[in-house]
Amino acid sequence: MLIRLVALAVCAILLAQLPFIAALGLSALPLASLLGLLYGAAATHDTHSDVAILNFCQQKLLRLGIILFGFNLSFQQIAAIGWRTVLLDAVVIISVLSTGIYLGVKLLRLPKEIATLTAIGSAVCGAAAIMAAEPVVRAKEQDVAVAVGTVVVFGTMAMFIYPVIYRFTLMEPSLFGIYIGSTVHEVAQAVAAGQSISGEAMQFAVVAKLVRVMLLAPVIIALSALLFRAPAGASSQTKIAIPWFVFGFIAAAAVNSLITLPEFVLESLRWTAQIALTLAMTALGVKTRWSAIRQAGIRPIALSCILFIVLLGGGFGLNIWMLEEAI
Numbered sequence: 001m002l003i004r005l006v007a008l009a010v011c012a013i014l015l016a017q018l019p020f021i022a023a024l025g026l027s028a029l030p031l032a033s034l035l036g037l038l039y040g041a042a043a044t045h046d047t048h049s050d051v052a053i054l055n056f057c058q059q060k061l062l063r064l065g066i067i068l069f070g071f072n073l074s075f076q077q078i079a080a081i082g083w084r085t086v087l088l089d090a091v092v093i094i095s096v097l098s099t100g101i102y103l104g105v106k107l108l109r110l111p112k113e114i115a116t117l118t119a120i121g122s123a124v125c126g127a128a129a130i131m132a133a134e135p136v137v138r139a140k141e142q143d144v145a146v147a148v149g150t151v152v153v154f155g156t157m158a159m160f161i162y163p164v165i166y167r168f169t170l171m172e173p174s175l176f177g178i179y180i181g182s183t184v185h186e187v188a189q190a191v192a193a194g195q196s197i198s199g200e201a202m203q204f205a206v207v208a209k210l211v212r213v214m215l216l217a218p219v220i221i222a223l224s225a226l227l228f229r230a231p232a233g234a235s236s237q238t239k240i241a242i243p244w245f246v247f248g249f250i251a252a253a254a255v256n257s258l259i260t261l262p263e264f265v266l267e268s269l270r271w272t273a274q275i276a277l278t279l280a281m282t283a284l285g286v287k288t289r290w291s292a293i294r295q296a297g298i299r300p301i302a303l304s305c306i307l308f309i310v311l312l313g314g315g316f317g318l319n320i321w322m323l324e325e326a327i
Helices: 002-017 019-023 028-042 048-072 075-079 082-107 112-137 141-167 173-183 187-195 199-214 216-226 245-258 263-286 290-296 298-323
Strands: none
Touching: 002 019, 002 028, 002 048, 002 263, 028 141, 028 187, 028 263, 048 112, 048 187, 048 199, 048 245, 048 263, 075 199, 075 245, 082 112, 082 173, 082 199, 082 298, 112 141, 112 187, 112 199, 112 216, 112 298, 141 173, 141 187, 141 263, 141 290, 141 298, 173 187, 173 199, 173 298, 187 199, 187 263, 199 216, 199 245, 290 298
């Protein structure tokens, strides 16, 4: 499996170098996710070693890539997003989460577990948020697979759609980067979408996205308190997942702000981050459970689609309203 993942990642990197692909504004990350989705639909990966490799790439390499990406930024750039972006991220999370749970349960008649997992995956940080919320929601493995699958599909679409939207707006790259970071599903997808526009857009997208990731812990605590109280007599101690890699990202940015590293060191770190993120996105695509999505029917897909539209349209309006004069 590792050799196949590397081969898919290399293909994505090489495809991104082709002139007509580059002209479309596509980087290696969205291509890696797309190739992974296509491969995952055609192949099986049920052996223990295959699953272990996919989990390692999706989780460990993703976090490593995000931490190393911190060497692209300085504290001055992080501070530039301002308090309004933090407030914007909070509004996006609350709006998407409440909309997803309400529409999923009341309109689409989905189980509360699937509706909640899909909503938190769309609102915060994709598959990572779904996995973090699983013990609180007490969902079945099938519910988790459905939520992850639908969120990954629409998150992958986002990487291709945001660069197209940018061409029809008059927004500055910095503001559009915050729009990406405040509305796209996964951190690596924020990197990919921003990278397809400009370096400045990518930097603002990642910082805005990581602010959303940092809000994951309080969101899960709120879910536990408001919607998923432990049954009487059951243990009320639920482990809350803390996104520790965010602090690694901040530490890397601190080093880059305080110490002048040689250019060859920075370039090596950037390449390592790019390779790690490309492998992670490939694994995320390969791991998508198409069978679970098919068995669940159209309603979970409809919910993810509605939330995707809310993120694109509502998020765009919120960004214009809250940030246009601040950036």
